[in-house]
């Protein structure tokens with residue numbers, strides 16, 4: 001299938017369009033599986049989820065069943081969750097703790113390093129049968145950055161730090177908020193939306209929709225005494241970070257547990273949040289503290305991990321199960337040493353806004369599902385994603401961050417490789433500006 005026509009990217013003409021078959025075609029999804037999900041580094045989980053020897057978590061990543069476990073030597077190992085005998089899932093619970101993993105089918109037994117240590121009635125096998133050849137296998141690449149564990153199924157992949165490119169600066173801004181390190185709270189939200197997965201990529205860092213779509217939440221915040229400035233009147237920015245990663249940042253006028261107090265958090269947290277901010281200034285200086293404490297950010301690690309650092313800190317990943325259906329899983333991340341009052345406030349923010357029954361997620365699900373339904377009018381072929389293309393320093397209410405995703409996505413579908421950081425729109429505009437005549 002030709003992908004030439006799925007994007008119109010006309011920087012000179014300030015036009016950016018996405019062909020709606022990108023969202024409605026099962027063939028496009030098949031190509032995405034090969035050219036996007038089989039090539040990119042994909043988020044698996046966080047090291048804090050398995051603090052003790054034997055702790056494990058089961059996940060499906062890029063269509064493959066996996067689990068990761070902390071072995072007795074302290075190392076976290078990631079395995080394909082399939083028995084080397086005849087295929088059954090070895091790990092059959094989403095989480096737990098175990099020194100050994102026994103396949104329930106014929107009881108082959110593996111230790112937490114993946115070695116095959118037990119085969120019932122081993123005499124039934126010929127002499128050449130070698131248990132040491134039949135241990136659990138790992139994806140070709142597994143690595144972590146500041147506790148975030150990623151896997152990659154492409155044997156020729158670049159290293160994880162190269163892949164993350166400019167996104168590392170923004171991951172650092174999140175992780176450095178706590179001296180004790182960040183941890184993922186046990187448990188997660190899981191839900192699904194009847195829409196194409198790329199609509200959720202767009203939606204997860206699109207501040208343009210916030211005022212109209214989430215009016216109920218804004219009214220609720222206002223009723224609690226929080227002053228909500230329109231997005232267009234707040235400081236904000238959007239950046240391309242290389243390899244398809246992008247971020248929007250914006251002034252956190254409604255407060256952040258780390259570390260900008262708001263009436264939303266209750267009077268009893270004021271002192272603690274103020275002290276937290278002072279401590280950040282001591283450790284990181286005023287300028288970096290402003291970035292960490294007074295600004296929120298929604299960071300996309302291409303193709304499908306969001307770190308949403310707002311009134312809660314949410315990790316969100318999602319997978320297409322069909323061209324018109326997404327499964328989403330979200331976790332809350334908190335400072336390892338957070339006081340219980342503040343923790344309660346933060347978890348409350350997580351559920352109130354981003355939880356599946358909160359103010360935002362049902363609104364967003366509805367928006368995405370109506371887009372997908374709207375694509376049924378197949379005579380209308382293109383969606384417009386050109387907002388802010390003519391602007392030198394785009395804000396979060398523009399769509400540079402969305403275009404960054406789409407450009408990398410398109411490059412993958414065309415097998416064109418990885419795109420570097422920077423705003424190509426601003427660069428093209430500067431290049432086309434007439435050079436000032438020399439006064440002499």
Ligand code: FES
Pocket residue numbers: 083084085086087088103104105106107108
């Ligand atoms: S499939 Fe696992 S022991 Fe047979």
Ligand SMILES: [Fe+2]
Pocket residue numbers: 203209210213214360364
């Ligand atoms: Fe939203």
